[in-house]
Amino acid sequence: xARWEPDSRGRLEQAALALYGERGxxxxxxxxxxxxxxxxxxxxxxxxxxxxxxxxxGAGALQELLVSAVxxxxxxxxxxxxxxxxxxxxGALLQxxxxxxxxxxxxxxxxxxxxxxxxxxxxxxxxxxxxxLRRRGVSDTAASLxxxxxxxxxxxxxxxWVNESNQRDLxxxxxxxxxxxxxxxxxx
Amino acid sequence: xARWEPDSRGRLEQAALALYGERGxxxxxxxxxxxxxxxxxxxxxxxxxxxxxxxxxGAGALQELLVSAVxxxxxxxxxxxxxxxxxxxxGALLQxxxxxxxxxxxxxxxxxxxxxxxxxxxxxxxxxxxxxLRRRGVSDTAASLxxxxxxxxxxxxxxxWVNESNQRDLxxxxxxxxxxxxxxxxxx
Numbered sequence: 262x263a264r265w266e267p268d269s270r271g272r273l274e275q276a277a278l279a280l281y282g283e284r285g286x287x288x289x290x291x292x293x294x295x296x297x298x299x300x301x302x303x304x305x306x307x308x309x310x311x312x313x314x315x316x317x318x319g320a321g322a323l324q325e326l327l328v329s330a331v332x333x334x335x336x337x338x339x340x341x342x343x344x345x346x347x348x349x350x351x352g353a354l355l356q357x358x359x360x361x362x363x364x365x366x367x368x369x370x371x372x373x374x375x376x377x378x379x380x381x382x383x384x385x386x387x388x389x390x391x392x393x394l395r396r397r398g399v400s401d402t403a404a405s406l407x408x409x410x411x412x413x414x415x416x417x418x419x420x421x422w423v424n425e426s427n428q429r430d431l432x433x434x435x436x437x438x439x440x441x442x443x444x445x446x447x448x449x
Numbered sequence: 450x451a452r453w454e455p456d457s458r459g460r461l462e463q464a465a466l467a468l469y470g471e472r473g474x475x476x477x478x479x480x481x482x483x484x485x486x487x488x489x490x491x492x493x494x495x496x497x498x499x500x501x502x503x504x505x506x507g508a509g510a511l512q513e514l515l516v517s518a519v520x521x522x523x524x525x526x527x528x529x530x531x532x533x534x535x536x537x538x539x540g541a542l543l544q545x546x547x548x549x550x551x552x553x554x555x556x557x558x559x560x561x562x563x564x565x566x567x568x569x570x571x572x573x574x575x576x577x578x579x580x581x582l583r584r585r586g587v588s589d590t591a592a593s594l595x596x597x598x599x600x601x602x603x604x605x606x607x608x609x610w611v612n613e614s615n616q617r618d619l620x621x622x623x624x625x626x627x628x629x630x631x632x633x634x635x636x637x
Contacts, residue, residue, distance in 0.1 A: 339636035380568040402626060405605045407633045413597035417590060438590065445595045446634040448527035 270308045272298040277315040278361065281368040286375060316365055316375065320382045324389050326351055331393045340399050344390060344411035345439045352418070352431035366423045387412040414438045458496045460486040465503040466549065469556040474563060504553055504563065508570045512577050514539055519581045528587050532578060532599035533627045540619035554611045575600040602626045
């Protein structure tokens with residue numbers, strides 16, 4: 262394989278996103294994705310359990326990144342600041358895959374089942390963050406509230422990033438949204 | 450019908466909750482619920498579209514209550530305080546149905562599909578609250594953040610209410626959780 266060729270996973274991902282965009286997630290088959298990528302179905306299933314996983318396989322890596330960033334924050338960091346820094350780091354990675362993120366978002370917005378799956382993913386991220394905060398000694402309720410607030414900020418910053426035409430980068434939008442959360446909860 | 454008999458909807462609800470608890474949501478049929486309630490399947494379908502709706506029919510009323518409470522808050526109320534007051538009012542209603550809420554929670558905790566449905570319900574409540582805040586002149590991002598933060602508080606207060614043995618009432622737990630949210634977002 263020539264060096265400049267994307268790997269099979271990347272080719273399958275690109276083919277799947279293109280097809281979901283063209284004909285809808287529900288009307289696309291694994292056989293079509295594999296054919297578009299110039300690969301076999303068997304190769305597809307080496308990377309993905311099903312066509313939905315093409316959209317969600319990154320969730321595990323995202324969760325690991327967030328958890329390890331919060332776990333390794335300085336002891337002096339307030340929980341909300343540890344979570345904010347972790348989400349900004351995640352935002353910087355997503356920023357590098359903006360094209361993919363936009364395509365993916367369009368596919369998800371068009372399908373109720375995928376939207377539900379996205380909510381489940383965010384709830385898992387929140388639970389993982391809360392668990393990590395508890396292991397840092399944060400009390401039960403404060404850990405849950407901080408994690409939920411962080412995920413809410415992330416979700417809203419992500420929506421702005423995807424929908425606004427002003428092209429600010431995602432880490433910056435996450436930072437701004439955290440500041441705005443502080444303002445609204447302070448009753449401003 | 451004697452005056453002390455619960456209405457048909459209430460009887461069906463009680464029968465359904467009892468059966469879901471005994472044999473699991475997925476192993477209960479509408480025919481069994483109707484039989485347990487001493488009613489016909491036809492009567493069941495006059496009140497509920499399916500067996501899942503027994504657990505979710507209250508969501509519409511909850512949403513209306515929250516929206517109208519936020520819409521009618523004094524102009525001087527900060528958005529977060531309008532949302533907090535609305536959620537406390539909703540909490541007071543749920544407090545009166547504590548037994549039902551506990552049974553319902555046990556059923557939902559045992560079933561992934563129902564948990565997903567619950568997440569979708571909470572996301573709808575958040576979107577409805579954000580829309581109401583926007584109509585009060587709150588900016589787009591502040592409205593979304595306030596609504597998401599409010600729903601996060603509600604969710605966490607509800608979990609404490611259901612799981613803690615200390616029997617504090619739900620409006621009080623909602624109030625305390627809002628105060629704790631203010632503390633954690635302030636970096637305390």
